[in-house]
Amino acid sequence: MKKRKGHVLQNLALVSYIGISMMVPILAGVVAGRWLDQRFGTNPIFLFILIISGVLIGGRNAYYLAMKDVDPTTKRERK
Amino acid sequence: MQPIAFGPKVIFELPFLDGIPVTETVVNTWFIMAVLVVLSIIGTRSLKLVPKGKQNLAEAVVEVLNNLTKQTMGDDKMSFAPYMGTLFLMLLFMNLLGLIGLRPPTADLNTTLALAIMTFVMIHYFGARTKGLGTYLKGFTEPFVFLLPLNIMGELATPISLSFRLFGNMVGGLIVLSLAYGGLTSLSSMLGLDLLPLFQGGIPVVLHLYFDVFAGVLQTFIFVMLTMVFVSLAMD
Numbered sequence: 001m002k003k004r005k006g007h008v009l010q011n012l013a014l015v016s017y018i019g020i021s022m023m024v025p026i027l028a029g030v031v032a033g034r035w036l037d038q039r040f041g042t043n044p045i046f047l048f049i050l051i052i053s054g055v056l057i058g059g060r061n062a063y064y065l066a067m068k069d070v071d072p073t074t075k076r077e078r079k
Numbered sequence: 080m081q082p083i084a085f086g087p088k089v090i091f092e093l094p095f096l097d098g099i100p101v102t103e104t105v106v107n108t109w110f111i112m113a114v115l116v117v118l119s120i121i122g123t124r125s126l127k128l129v130p131k132g133k134q135n136l137a138e139a140v141v142e143v144l145n146n147l148t149k150q151t152m153g154d155d156k157m158s159f160a161p162y163m164g165t166l167f168l169m170l171l172f173m174n175l176l177g178l179i180g181l182r183p184p185t186a187d188l189n190t191t192l193a194l195a196i197m198t199f200v201m202i203h204y205f206g207a208r209t210k211g212l213g214t215y216l217k218g219f220t221e222p223f224v225f226l227l228p229l230n231i232m233g234e235l236a237t238p239i240s241l242s243f244r245l246f247g248n249m250v251g252g253l254i255v256l257s258l259a260y261g262g263l264t265s266l267s268s269m270l271g272l273d274l275l276p277l278f279q280g281g282i283p284v285v286l287h288l289y290f291d292v293f294a295g296v297l298q299t300f301i302f303v304m305l306t307m308v309f310v311s312l313a314m315d
Contacts, residue, residue: 010151013304017240024240025232057233060226064233068312 018065022058029054085254087187104187111172111184140168151304152311159310162201166194167303174249174295177256178287183295186249188242195242198306202237206313241305248298252290259283 033047040046090106092098122137130138144164145157152159173190176183184190207215219230263279270277 009300010304010308013301014308016301017244017305020240020244021236024236024243028236028239053229053232057229057236060229060233061236068308 014065014068018062021061021065025057025061026051026054029057085250085257087182102187103182104184104190107176107181108173108184108190110181111169111176114172115168144168147303148307151307156311156314159307163303163307166306167299170194170245170299170302171296174299175291177249177253177291177295183249183253183291185245185298186253188246191242191246191249192238194245194302195238198241198309199234199238201306202309202313203234205310209314237309241302245298245302248294252286252294256283256286256290259286 029050029052030047033044033050036046036050037043087102087104089100089102092100119137122133122140126134141164144167145160147167148160148163149157170185173183173185177186203215206218210218219234220227221230260279260283263282267278
């Protein structure tokens, strides 16, 4: 992979995106969990399940963003 | 004291299906579209081999946008340059509309979500087209099959994060500025300066500089940059 210019700006945009990409799934989990609990009267099972999966999804999003710039060849070597 | 409403005002209603409200957002978007169309026509009229004046400016803008696309997405994805350039100019004009006292269309979730959904569709359409549908769908089950729902939810979070961040920035600036204008206006009239807008004339300039110019340009750039990065990531 050749070195690309404009890396600084691109990385700034991505870094500032990591925060919100972790936050959105967690908040969505809270909202959806509360709604489902109210709907089925199962307070707080859905809330817990969806918050935990929200945290996992947020972690996954951050991981994908952070791994974006790792050269595919080095990734394979490490495996 | 009357409550202050920050939602877009309804300008008129289209007379079918119980009346479709046409809000400030839509009308201001039409205005931006008209401005951009007129500027493109003026900039590209009577093109010469050696550019002069307005053609020079138009070429400089196109070149900057082309270079941005080339640097971020690579030479092989230059076919995206027209879309990214259009997106950039449109978002830039939309975010800077607050400077002339109109409501920025991006301070409405409908606008930003529509643009983010376009990005989302592009990510998955071009991802599936370059990788082949099978490989693309298999990518959702990596690294383990039981992560499939997690991967799907994670992908669905992308347009939400993209649109909420632009919307939040713009609507936050709009609210702060409306409150500042309201407060400074009553401050002026309290001091008996009804005819002389002493406070609301100068002080909001600083706020405009930060919320409209700085945040507007930065968020435009970030939105376009993230669109380019995500589309090219999905294709590699």
